Amino acid sequence: MLCKSLPSLILPLHFKRLLAISAPSSSDFQITAKNAEEQEDTSQKGSTFLQSARLTASLGISEDTHDEKTTSTSLFSDALRISAKMGFLPEGKQLHSHAIKSGINHIQSLQNQLLNLYVKCEAFVDAFNLFDEMPKRNVVSWNIMISGLLCCQLCKFSSENLPIFLFRKMLVGMVEPNYITFISVIGACIERNDIEIGKQVHCRTIKSGFYSNAVVGSALVDLYAKSGSVGDARRVFDKIRSRDLVLWNVMVSCYALNGLGREAFAVFELMRCEGMMGDGFTFSSLLNSCSMLGSHELGKQIHGVIIRLSLDLDVLVSSTLVDMYAKNGKIEDARKAFDVMIVRNVVSWTTIVVGYGQKGEGKEAMKLFRRMLLESLKPDELMLASLLSSCATLAALIESVQLHAHVIKDGFDPFVSIGNALISAYSKCGSISSASQCFGLISKPNLVSWTSMICAYAFHGLASKAIEFFENMLHEGVNPDRIAFVGVLSACSHAGLLDEGFHYFGSMRRDHHIIPDLEHYTCMVDLLGRAGHLDEAYNILISMPFKPGANVLGALISACRVHGNTELSEWAADILFKLEPDEPVNYMLMSNIYASVGSWSDVARVRKMMRNSCVNKIPGCSWIEICGKVHTFVSSDKSHTHAV
Template sequence: MVCCHVFNGYEKDAYKVFECMRLQGLAGDGFTFSVLFNSCGTLGCLVLGKQTHGLVVRMGLLDVDVVVCTSLLDMYAKCGAVDDARKLFDSMLVRNVVSWNAMIVGYGHCSQGEDAIKVLVDMLRGCCKPDELTLSSVLSSCASLAAAIESEQVHGFAVKNGLQTFISVGNALIISYAKSGSINDAYKCFCSVSERNLVTWTSMICSFAFHGFAARAIGLFEGMLRGGGRPDSIAFVGVLSACSHAGLVETGLEYFESMVKEYQIKLCEEHYTCLVDLLGRAGHVYEAYNVISQMPCKPNADVLGAFLSGCKVHGKAELAKWAADKLFSMEPNEPVNYKSMSNIFASSQLWEGVAKMRRTMKDNCSKRVPGCCWVEINGRVHTFFSSDKSHPEALRIYSILEMLIKLMKDEYFRWHDI
């Protein structure tokens, strides 16, 4: 009954059943607690999970049941307590491939991709053979880090061990290469997938659109339709984005209409964002305004941001002010909205508006997210901000940079005889 409640989405009721079970003198076994930990992970209820953890410790199950340990580890990771998950993982006397996968997936969910890759290395050193879930999870972490070298290494391992035939690995490779900037390698992986599913097609379509290859994204979308594939909402986000970047208004409107009439896909805010961006970029700002006005739900910041960008490009100051006022109330601490409106006022020579925007931004946006760049060296991604001195090799980096600047100046003066 505990299991049935959890698998049917009644996680809270599962604990009520467990309480009745305890009142009747039944302690529960490893399977019971594995299901309960899964319930806590789904609910994100860390406190209840820790209480159940204490009960399991008192029963002595953690030392003998690897399934219970792995379920507990997974629960901590899903609740965001990845440090607790790692402590448990390090204390496990016996680990199987599921345990390793749970730790890797946990780091990935908590945006700690470098740690996920380190766990894979430890896994290989521990003579535990990764499976397709291991590789697809690590590749997802590589994608988040934009770590091209690691993606290539995992790809090579997959080929050597015959795991590249799994569609989950193929799909992960496409996304990982695309996010690392290697769009051609991503397309090669797409071509190597023999039996493509919707995720395969959608991943490649969105990758082409993201990298600005609008024609290739649209061509791939049409190829999917000719092959009998039925696109979902995410596939339409990709193709609408491609139409927007290519300025194909009529084509984009046709896709938007077919999404509703032919495929009966429920429109979400991402679709409206793409449509508003499509119209705004092409100069149809008033049509974009009508779309926002007729939306069945209240427009979110992404929709209004796309509209504001269109107004900025085509100099529609009044409509831009309407969108900006709504954005200021939604995101009062977001500096990009104030900067966009300031630029619109400046292009219209409304200097009082520029001064007001700058004052308001200074008052509301105390914390600014700085721009950064990164470089991958020997398998590690190094991130740098402007005037950043936090890197352990900062002194050497700045000394070499000064030397290069001096050499460039000397070369400039030599060629211009100054």
């Protein structure tokens, strides 16, 4: 029996957050004898199957309706249809009982409607029991079960692909599938990201004569698009002669999804040549392509077409417009597109808030967030993570605490991405203890979680804690990446831990097969330079497999300043001035070295070079948060209202 195998196929569930459903148990999949008796008693109490007031009202039947009319097959069919649509499972079971008593339960159309009722109400054990008892199953019966299992939340966590399992049973039973069958089965392959089974299903569609069907073709193009097989998707598309708008949209989306913006526009041009202008989904994919191409001008042209077609009234299209402008760095245009939106949903608000956050304008992002709350909309995970990142950039501790409260209130605290954002925000705001507490609340820290804490401890000069976390990460079986090694090497550099630094630098290639890049070499040069081993730092710099960058040269010059090696600093400065001729800080660094040894003529020469090469020197600034407001000031600043 199919129903007997169903519970064993469900794996234990581990959710990041509490869901509205509970883990499956035997009581979820079996009707107890007590419940069966109660149902039988209920069915015997009334003289008709229409005992439910809500079902009677939905059918528009009065209480004095004659029994013969009430028990007619057509009315029975209508009652099942309404019960399935409205989710009236108890009434549906009463209808099933009455069908058995009336002897009409053998009618195939009614059996299929009962099957549809159980599937729509997610009573899959009852559905499988009925399905097993059906003496004859037609293609409609199989389609109901296959499509129903595709929507079953619990079946998504099964180790077996149940829709494919049923499809195979269907073929063994010599039932010929139709286009609805193939759409559901291909959808199951997409859900499981099973491209191999998908290709087998594709072969079966050709054998069954559906190779030129636009609906089946759309599903196949979507399958290949989401698995990255763009060539296979295009071959399916080209073989279909009669193409509908859905198929065109899926093909445009295929290219946009796989980062092929120019090909997406080529398909759009071909689409226009065949007399189709597209809809909201078409232009949303094209706008995403503009974002990938980094083409602001092309996006503006698409914007003009959208306005002419009045598609800017669609909230999906408008939100994508905002996203396109924001990703192209045109935050002002993004704001204009956002302000003219008639209807805004959470996606719209998230898009503009994330846009401001990525642009580094955290204050404006927070203002928009407060406006959204006034409109009684709740933020999503992406918005909160972006806002926390903005707070980290601003070092705004009070706002970080307030956002943390929203995270807990809205139930986002179990999300790992939110926990990682909180760690980064608290550490950059100077509260390393709060960052550590947030890490402890993450049930299953991932690589980003561990790396965030390692870098946080390194940033705060707590080298021993950074190394401890790095070792704990290895003990937990989490493999470090290049960023994790940057964190631990930086910690060793700031603490002057030479032996540990060389150990981890060698471990990268030896134990984890990670080739060190410029950032790792910069940490090693800085480590040796701080310890006074300038010759060794120079040897590492010239032995790098790539040309030195500004950071590694700057680290060497800083070390030369501390240890008084003017000759080596001049060698590094000559390269640095050619690499970044318009960066004032490089000239100031060398000027300070000459000043420290009293070489004032060289100081004047370097400062003259700076004046000729650089427009203006941007002064360094500091900031402090007082009563929720960030105050910025520079050295000897008397312009602030509270300056003394």
